[in-house]
Amino acid sequence: METRQLVLYGLLGVIVLFFGGEKLKTSLIDEPFDAQQKRIEKLEKDRTKAKKTLNRAKKTSRRIAEWEEQSLPADPSTARTVYQEWLVDVVDRSRLTTPSFDSGTPVLRNGIYHSLTFSVRARGTLQQFTAFLYEFYRADFLHQIQSIGITPLRSAGLLDLSISIEAVAMTNSAYAQDLPTAIAEEFADKDITYFSPIVRRNIFGIGGEADPANFTRLTAVTEQGDTEAWFTLGSENRVIRLKQGEMLDVGQFTGTVAEIHRTDVILEARGERWLLSIGENLNEASALPPEF
Structure with missing residues (x-):
């Protein structure tokens, strides 16, 4: 009986030691380790946030310095x-x-x-x-x-x-x-000449005599013999026939017929290129990007 009790007490001690030890491990090792990991993660987040704030501050500082160079006098x-x-x-x-x-x-x-x-x-x-x-x-x-x-x-x-x-x-x-x-x-x-197309388009319709260029229309492209672009001057009811490379000089517009295609032409004036399709007046030409 005594031997059996000793065995039982021994088993009970092992069980207590196991569960107590696990609890002891949790309280002395696992929990402090988890807490430390959370502190590290928080520090990393705080560091990232501080870095972003610092970068924003640097950008703002540079921007303010630029503004101070563009500013009116301080007083x-x-x-x-x-x-x-x-x-x-x-x-x-x-x-x-x-x-x-x-x-x-x-x-x-x-x-x-x-x-x-x-x-x-x-x-x-x-x-x-x-x-x-x-x-x-x-x-x-x-x-x-x-x-x-x-x-x-x-x-x-x-x-x-x-x-x-x-x-x-x-x-x-x-x-x-x-x-x-x-x-x-x-x-x-x-x-200032870069903005001359604004003036030529005359979007407010003001001025003395109407610019004949506003009533000059691309009416046809012919391919019989030499390819030609036909421009009709509405103000004079007259047709101008031009080949590639020839000059078009109407009212306030002076330019060159740079290219002729089946349904449109490309005009070049003051270093800019303009696309004009059949049926459009000169003031309806579309500006082309420099690389076109």
């Missing part, structure tokens, strides 16, 4: 004065007429920059308005046109213009008295 009064002087000069060089100017009170935003608003009223032809826009966007300032009101004055052949502008003066601007002198990257290799 808002100086900024308003020199920018309005610049606007007056641009309007004058664009030959817009009867101009009037106004500006609002500078407003500090987030302690980082002042927002300045300006308005311009003037009249001019589409060509003069295009010249104004060219000069405006060519200047690499922190400014933008917020709205444009355009009323065609057909009897006078002019546009009545109302333009609202916002400009920015960073508190840490790189300039104290002057405006930036850099040219916007998009305009570095373009002069």
